[in-house]
Amino acid sequence: MNTVTRPRILVVGAGFAGVECVRRLERKLSPDEADVTLVTPFAYQLYLPLLPQVASGVLTPQSIAVSLRRSKKYRTRIIPGGAIGVDLKSKVCVIRTITDQIVNEPYDYIVLAPGSITRTFDIPGLTDHAFGMKTLAEAAYIRDHVISQLDLADASQDPVERASRLQFVVVGGGYAGTETAACLQRLTHAAVKRYPRLDPGLIKWHLIDIAPKLMPELGEKLGSSAQEILRRRGIEISLGVSIAKAGPEEVTFTDGRVIPTRTLIWTAGVVASPLIATLGAETVKGRLAVAPEMNLPGNDGVFALGDSAAVPDLAKGDDSAMCPPTAQHALRQGRHVADNVIASLRGGPMRPYVHKDLGLVVDLGGTDAVSKPLGIELRGLPAQAVARGYHWSALRTNVAKTRVMTNWLLNAVAGDDFVRTGFQARKAARLKDFEYTDAYLTPEQVRAHVEGTARQE
Ligand SMILES: Cc1cc2nc3c(=O)[nH]c(=O)nc-3n(C[C@H](O)[C@H](O)[C@H](O)COP(=O)(O)OP(=O)(O)OC[C@H]3O[C@@H](n4cnc5c(N)ncnc54)[C@H](O)[C@@H]3O)c2cc1C
DSSP states (O other): OOOOOOOOEEEEEHHHHHHHEEEEEEESOOOOEEEEEEEEESEEEGGGGGGGHTTTTSGGGGEEEEEEESOOOOOOOEEEEEEEEEEETTTTTEEEETTTTTEEEOEEEEOOOOOOEEEEOOOHHHHHHOSSSSSHHHHHHHHHHHHHHHHHHHHOOOOOOOHHHTTEEEEEOOOHHHHHHHHHHHHHHHHHOOOSSOOGGOEEEEESSSSSSSSSGGGGGHHHHHHHHHHHTEOOOEOOOEEEEEEESSSEETTTTTESSSSSEESSSSOOOOGGGGGGOOTTTEEEOOOSBOOOOTEEEEEEOOOOOOOOOOOGGGGTTTOSSOOOHHHHHHHHHHHHHHHHHHHHOHHHOOOOOOOOEESSSSOOOEEEETTEEHHHHHHHHHHHHHHHHHHHHHHHHHHHHHHHHHHHHHHHOOOOOOOOOOOOOHHHHHGGGGGGHHHHHHHHHHHHHHHHH
8 A cells, every 4th residue: 555645736617727837837847846637527638729719610519528547657646526615714625526426636746727718798698598608519509500590591481480590699709709700701601601491681780788899808990890890791680789688599689679589609708617616715797816826816726817816916016906817827827737737846935926028819710810929010921820820839739730630631632521510409508508607516515515524534
């Protein structure tokens, strides 16, 4: 029996932040320095920025699901499940495994990287009737749903039904919503040629946002270019507008318009994973308030990063600024937090996280794109080359890079066959069904659970 007890490092979440952290810990720590464990519901790291391309069929789902078990060098123990609570006092993480068993995982160091969930508001019907764009299942589901609308409209003799199946609404003018609307519009625009009975003029995409501008981080000129491209392609953009209520066959905008539609895609921002609230610690807009070193002051061995943490943005030189929820920050924070965990394990000094934003790339499908790398404004093909080059190089494994490149080439040469796989169940699955937001415990339930299991032992 092994009686040597090594420090236990528990990483929660296998996204940009969590996987970068784990890989760095594996590289820099010798196996007898610490045990590393990763909790994740899925066996892959999802490359979220390319999700709209999965929804539109440019990429297959597998190409952006990067395996966590690609190499024999990966020695981390993986627990398939989700953390549903953390008890900071007794240093225990409560996990619901994928077979619904509840297990307690003690730790010496915990790195919280569970990312974010779709931010919703108290709008009647929203969670029952909207789709999100945060998970691989949602992207694959939306693709099937959109193609099925064309199939059903084609088969229908009822002009009212046809009209409602051929209108689509995307809420959220950030990069996620804009890319989603742009990529899916290209899908329907190309697919309708295979439906000679359908009038292409009936297909209408709406992109709406309560803000006065799309993607304000692009700046005035580039933002207007993006709008111009979308408008030219027939996407109706409404700014200063949101949803007043959502139903199964129509949505009502806050400006009073009622749009007959069966497709409402909601991408109006994100909030930190509900796991953060189970800690009962201080938060900033729902994200865990951490120090610039990404540790939780007053709680030894607790770190948080990525979308779930409010990491001060020291590069901005403004005390109240926090890093935006982007992959660009999350993966760099992942490497940095690993160094700080190692430093604290070895008794060395931790370093604050500083990263100056490299800019933004927005892929609008085909040769349409706008990008702002290092402040340089690009449009069209050069912007597209930068956008794809950036994402391609950020994919973690060579096999993922090859899959993505092959898919891009295949799609450029052979196009899409618009096959509806039929994976979608007869019962419609919407926002509330994909993100498992009701799985979490309250801080009191976490405490009671941990104390209860300790008494039984
Ligand atoms: C459509 C879309 C497009 C985007 N485009 C860009 C872009 O172009 N550029 C950019 O920089 N950013 C982009 N982003 C944002 C970027 O993807 C996120 O900021 C980034 O993924 C955050 O990294 P993370 O590691 O914090 O979270 P994630 O990458 O979301 O990873 C969190 C992980 O934790 C897991 N998890 C969740 N809850 C639990 C739990 N309770 N227990 C265990 N595991 C859990 C999840 O399954 C996931 O694997 C985009 C996001 C979306 C949705």
